[in-house]
Amino acid sequence: MRALTWHGRHDVRVDTVPDPEIVNPRDVIIKITSTAICGSDLHLFDGYIPTMRAGDILGHENMGEVVEVGAKSPLKKGQRVVIPFTVSCGSCYFCGKQQFSACDNSNPATTSDMSETLYGYPMGGAFGYAHLTGGYAGGQAEYLRVPYSDVGPVVIPDGISDDQVLFLSDILPTGWMAAENAEIEPGDTVAVWGCGPVGLFAIQSAFLMGAHRVIAIDHFPRRLELAKQLGAEILHFREVNVREALWEMTGGIGPDACIDCVGMEAHGLGIDNILDTVKAHTFLGTDRPAAFRQAILSCRKGGRVSVPGVYGGMMDKFPIGAFMEKGLTMKTGQTHVQKYTGQLLRMIEEGKIDTTFMISHHASLEDGPDMYRHWHDHQDTYTKIILKPGLEKGAVQTQQEKIHEPA
Template identity: 75%
Template sequence: MRAVTWQGRHKISVETVPDPEIVNPRDAILRVTSTAICGSDLHLYDGYIPGMRAGDIVGHEFMGEVVDVGSGSSLKKGQRVVIPFTISCGQCFFCEKQQFSACDNANPAETRDASELLMGHAMGSAFGYAHLTGGYAGGQAEYVRVPYSDIGPVIIPDDLADEDVLFLSDILPTGWQAAINADIEPGDTVAIWGCGPVGLFTIQSARLLGADRVIAIDHFPARLALAKSLGAEILDYRQVNVREALDEMTGGIGPDACIDCVGMESHGFTLDNILDQVKAQFYSVTDRPHALRQAILACRKGGRVSIPGVYGGFADKFPLGQLMEKGLTVKSGQTHVQRYTGELLDMIRDGKFDMTSLVSHHAPLEDAAAMYRHWHDDQDDYTKIILKPGLEKTIVQNAHAMADA
């Protein structure tokens, strides 16, 4: 089969690799019909996530048709399913608490020791995201093996198109959990750093949970325009001092909740971020947490900070004193996808989420290397890319341009 592989920093290639096979009774094999490139994949592309090996198959946002099942699978051949990016056994201490991304069984013994050393405890597992998280092959491929297929896959009815439900795999539940972790109350003002796909779903989620005002912060005009279309007030951090603007907009109090949807590769030419970028080039730090620092400093006293943005290791210049003195509550973590997919599917059916306006491009799987370059270098034009295995010729569709035509 053909699959998208990581070959090193800024090196993605589509290769012919062995087809996946059933290796456990709870496995299923999926023929992938749609798969997306996630912002988290850019951390792999930039070489900031440890534990990648040349030839690893990437991708953790995918769906498709079941073509084979083990004897312990609850799926049936021919079903259309969306697969959560978190691989979870459903039976361990953490899964029973519905903390699925912390599953203690999915990370195999040969990979868990390194993550335990780095993180303090063994990490949960995910598709296509380094050997620290299990070394599982990802879904940017024609076929993929799905472990624990009796836990989590979302069966999709035929009347819903792939594009309506694909993001149940990651970014929709991630945005939803980000808003839930912010403990949003009716009347709240919520500030969100980052208007990428997760940020856009977080905006929608915050409003659904009762936020009175949502303020979105970014610098890409197209992403800010999308945020505004979803009901957010917008701030371009190149044009304003964000902390001063937020103070003015909230009468000097600050937002009730601040959500960092940026993660470990903040943009910007602030002094702290420039120092982070220099240190990152020499691998003396792994993260550039400027957005998180700004969120902590901007949040009102007694407020809440939610961190769905991915961080990979150690950061310096962290405003720990400010966090403590202001009495902030912080919640973070990889998404417990399986906890939310049922209710979110119902909400999609009820039209509560805009699932498609953030999609800017569709492309064949064979164009993955070029799409990664565009996703990395042209983020104002490329807001979300869906790859389609099986397309034979190069057809790149810009959904925004088609909508304007």
């Protein structure tokens, strides 16, 4: 089969690789119909995530049609399914608490040693995201093996398009959990750093949970416009002092909740971010947490900080004094996708959540390497890319063109 494979920093290729096979009775094989490039994939593209190996298959936002079924899988051939990015057994201590991303059985001992060294405990498994998370092949490919198919896959009813439900695999539950972790109360003012896909879903979720105001912070005009269309007030961080602006907008109190959807590769011209960038490029540091620091310093006393943005190493210049003296609460973590998919699918069916507004491009799998480069370099116009293995190479389609195509 054909698949997108990682070969080093800024080097993604389309290779012919062996087809996946059933290796456990709980497995299924799906034929991929849609797979997206995630913002987290750009961390792999930039070489920030360790334990990637040349030839690893990328992709953790996947859906498709079941074509092979293990003896102990409840799924049937021909069913359309969305696959959560978290690989979870469903029966360990953590899965029993619906903390699916912390699964204790999905990351083989042969690949979990480094994450245990880095974080104190081994990480849970995930598709297409380095050997820190199990070394599972991703779904930016024609086919995908899905372990624990009795726990993860979401069966999609007829009459719903791939575009409407694909993001149940990751970014929609991630945005929802980000808002949930912010413990939003009716009437709250919520500030969201980063208006990429997760940030936009966090904004949408915050309003659904009762937020009175959401203030969105970014520097890409198209992303800010999408946030504004969702009802958010916007701040262009290159044009204003964000902390001063939030102070003024909240009458000197500060936001009730702050959500950092940026993660380890924050942009910015502040001295802290410049130092972070220098350290990262000279191997003296890892993450660039400028947005995270700003969220902590901007949040009101007694407020809540939610961090869905991905961080991977040791944070420098953490404002622990502000965090403690202001009495803040913080929640973070990889998304417990399986906990939310049923509820979110119902909300999509009822028309309460739109998942298609941020899609900018559809492209073939063969165009994948170009799409990685475009999204990395042009994030204002490439807001979300869906790869379709069945499309002809070069047949890149914008969302506007798709909307106006003949029925």
